[in-house]
Amino acid sequence: MGNFFQELRRRNVIRVVGAYLVVGWVLIQIATALEESMQLPSWFDGVVVALLIVGFPIAVIVSWVFDITPEGVVRTGAETSDAKYKSGRKLDYVIIAGVVIVAAVLVGQWLATPDATIDQATRAAATHTPAAATIAVLPFADLSPDGDQVYFSDGISEEILNLLAGVPELNVTSRTSAFQFKGRELGIPEIAASLKVRHVVEGSVRKAGNTLRITAQLIDAEDDRHLWSDTFDRPLTTENIFAIQDEIAKAVVGALADKLGFNASGGIAARPSTNNLTAYEQFLKARSYYQTRTQLDVMEELLKSIVEQDPNFSQAWELRAANQFLLVNYGYLNTPLQEQVRLTNEYAGKALALEPNSSIALAALANVQIQGGTALDGSRDFVELLANLTRAIEIDPHNDSALNWRGTLYLTLGDVDRALEDFGACVEVSPLTAPCAENYISVLAGAGRDQEAFEHFQNLLDYGIVKASESDLPMLARMGQETAFKAIGNSENLFFGWNQIDDLYKALRDPEGDHSQLRRSLRLFEDAKPGRDPFAAGVVFGYLGEISDDYTSYICWNRSYKNLRRSDEFRSYIRRSGIFGYWQQQGFPPQCRAVGADDFECD
Template sequence: MSFLGELKRRNVFRVAGVYVVVSWVIVQVAATLEEAISLPAWFDAVAVSFLAIAFPIVVVFAWAFELTPEGIQRTTAVSPEDSITSQTASKLDMVLILALLVFAGAMVLPRFLPQETAPSTESMASDSSRDESMIAEATPPVKDASIAVLPFADLSPDGNQEYFADGISEELLNVLAQVEGMKVAGRTSSFAFKGRNEDLREIGQVLNVAHILEGSVRSQGDKVRVTAQLIQVSDGFHLWSQTYDRDLSDIFAVQDDIAQQILVAMTDELMSDAAPVIAPAARTDISAFNLFLEARDLIFTRDEKSMQRALELLNQAIEIDPTYAPAYASRAKAYTLLSDRPGSYGSIPAKQALEQAYADVDKALALDSKLADGYAVQGLINADTGRPDFAVSSLRRALELNPNSLDARNWLGLALAFNGRLRDVADQLKTLVDIDPLYRPGVTNTILYNYRIGDFETAKRVGERYIRATPGEVESIRIRSGLLRLDNQLGESTLLQETLALDKFDARTSSELRFNYYDLGIGAEYKGPHKVQPLFEPYAMLSEGDPAGALDKARKAVADFPEYYAAHTVYIRVLSQTESDEELAAHYAAAFDGSLETYATKLRPSVSVNPPPYGQLAVALRAMGDNAGYNDAMQRWRFTIDMFRAGGDVSPGRDRDDAAYWAIAGDDEKSIDFLESAFSKRHPLPVFEFSQRVLKSLELHPRFAALRRANLERVNEERAILGYPPLDESYYGIDAAPSD
């Protein structure tokens, strides 16, 4: 008998067929069990591997052994007349037919099942309250043309090249982000998985991407080995992988090639006939590049000491290659963030930092007119110096060049606040946290602006997501404290800040803690360490009953920081509170040419949520007999408050603006209406709020006295949480007011 005939007689073909079909059924069951009972993601892969390995063993077994009435025996030991292979063949045929029917049914049946249809308008309306909460928590659908670049592993012999491996990853992330139609997960969230050996499917689900790029870098001497692999999250399939052994000087070409190969592998997802062609990375001396990468990592921490070290590294990089534009842009960013300006993290005098940052950003853009980081820092500087229109233009240009620039998108959101477009700000920041839910500056600003448009639920959800992902970290404690403050739990918020100050006492912690004390009337009685950023020291001194000291500090601040709108704002508010109307009017004439338009332009809230101090100017001009100037200032103030409200601002801050406006305008009842509204949204109000000069006309009003008593009660409740004695009514001067 021929070999094929013998295979047929021994039922080898039938056994193989049955094995293949039954294996398919087992694989489907394995995949279902993996999802249903949360088995590890490798479970179905192990099942497939086991079945594949077993297949040749089963075939050999079918050839070598035969089923007989006496049991399984070697085929060579069974005589032809005793063989029952024909009967076994019939049984195997029936099993195979049944298995094929099951297989066919599984393939065909879904085509005839009813498809899910969109709910009717009526059913949507009836379930709207339930669905809204579900939608709010739902993850956006995964986009096929989406990718996360995980930090490459450092496999260098000494293990001291982590910054280099991180830098390669970030360079690839930035290149891919520039490809139209590609969604790229942000750096912070992608890098959160560094060193965590988690399943790629889970990472893809968290980052909401369809593809993941991972790899390693091994650098030794002047040689480097880079391994990269592109993985499809849905099934773990490797779409592309490559290992590069190159000289370190070729690392830029390696980056370009990896990015291009990824685009080739993802052509279908990008819905393109051909992969887009990327622009080559900027070249520099490899030692300068190393210094730049290490510095960029340090700047990202927003830690003062780390950023000071970054400045040193960038100085070295620029000395090696004075034509490397990214180094200048990063140094400009470091100087800006290390200044003692509001919102920064360092102690370099703002004027000095600003001059250096200006020079560096101009140099960067002169060397490379398409450098996204250069435009981003330019936008931040423009916003700081009262030029919000230029800021928006620069930041939009930065995002055109790099849609994944987290800093640019965050700063753009803040710059849009200058004309009260808070809903637009919140939308911009939502896009930011969708790209990178762990980017801390974006998270804190998203919380603040959603609160101001009345969406505290979104604010809490964004904050809680960050806290869950980074439990115990300093920034998580800050965010928790901020959420408590916005939720009217000022005592608990302050306790967290005090705990944080014991562990990490820096300018930000100190300033945030001091303003909590400011709201609760805690000043001289506090003996712990705290300081306030120089621009805000006058406010602290006013709250502590030192108006002369506050005025001296405010004068010095505006002399030291003439470019910063915030310095002028503080100075004008202190002048008003100390009734220095003549000096305020003189400053208005000297610094703003006596022009309300110039005043409005320079003091627009480029990175703030508060309108310029129109009320203080109006009161001073009226006191100086300038009724026309008073009317113009009041009209501009009214327009600005309405603009903010039209932009979605429903915060207590706008209610307090309206209260001050109507008090100055002479409508005490309406003024108190807005104060009561502010108190209902956020209590307690700052103790100092009720002693403002702009509210002086309300002092004898019974409703104002009642509101002060209610506020004082809440202040004392929060003070008790901190262990401070209660304030009495004389603190507010309530004794002078008639009782109800």
């Protein structure tokens, strides 16, 4: 054994091993630094380590067999020479130099660690410390004897939120974001940190018989300190309800104005929308259904009752206008499109006559025209529709429906960048509103940003905000998420029972292929299985190359469907819908261009 180690030393194997380990460590540090600074793939440093591991036995074998001499690389001889001694000394110098470099790097990291840690902590604090003028209004607790007034307590909270949102000095978190914490046992500092706000308004409502008690408090989340609190005991009348809302909002603004140093003298005033208590309570309940997109048929009956009791209740008319499209879109009614348009126009017209700055009514008018497609003979004035939606957003920048619908219109017109801006703004304003989030994910993926879309999709699944649907299938197919793709495809409302889900997966991984045979198979399956979601099926037929006026706008601008955009059917759709005329007047989207005086082509 002693002779073996002596031979290892004579052949410089031990020196080579030492030099290899030192140089290898230095290379790993360089690889890690390059990966971070040059934004290389996360597997880059792992590949370097793997190559070094593979190279290690090769280096050992080569050092045993060969030696570096002044005459070059030669096979190691049987006896020691002066050249061999010099070769070993050179390796010693390499090892010493490597050790010095390693020591210098370690010392540098040690010296830099305190400052780096402090700097990192400072950045984290700056990132997570919200601005002083940020505030959220949490849903007030329902303390009524029967616990059946949640809609009422939520409505009071929202009215106060709306009043505070009208104060330009304050940045008020959206209702959707704040209300996600309803019923969750979390402390105010933790909720505020999640919402990225400094201040929180919370409270409770107790409604018993003809009496009303509302308690409210303003809390500084930084130290969990109460800045203001009060309790209001009043007879239950609409006049008192609006007066209490007004007093709470003014007290909150006054407390913050003193603390933050702005003028609180202007502008807060709760304007009574009705003096009919029953109608107001029904309105709060109807609005809760509108915001959750549930029981829309019950909502419609409530709104009908409200306007019969008080024909001048403008907020009821605007919600009724918005609900006509939702009733059909969410499967509650099967009203013909022309009747939807007539009712929406009628109800929105009444709302605007009472309140010309009704953001919801303006948005509802535009949306029903957008959704109408060529069933409305292609005579839509896209310029006017965009103007109405833009005005609705200017009136109420937090109108997530208007942002979502304008994004949909931009997408219909092929303006993908602006559509993404609106869907992104909608998510920013109301991050937990499902239509905004689902459209944002779909258009991100369609624009070629699959990884970003997938990460956003995963995050929202954690909150139970989005549901997997047909719109996610192309993204999942392109990313190779086969199990997720097939789980969605086999859902009851899609294609459970169809034995060609695997073929669909392969087809969406090859969107430019000929999928006519698969379309025929899917059509036979759909005809034999009525009652499923026709919209979802229509979109998937579009993925497979079938043009339909009802579904084409949802998929035709996806980067994967170039063949669709080059088809005669697509060109006909663009002309019939009036989109080509809009392009001629307002300009073509980046992926399309004019050909001659009266033609176009799209990539």
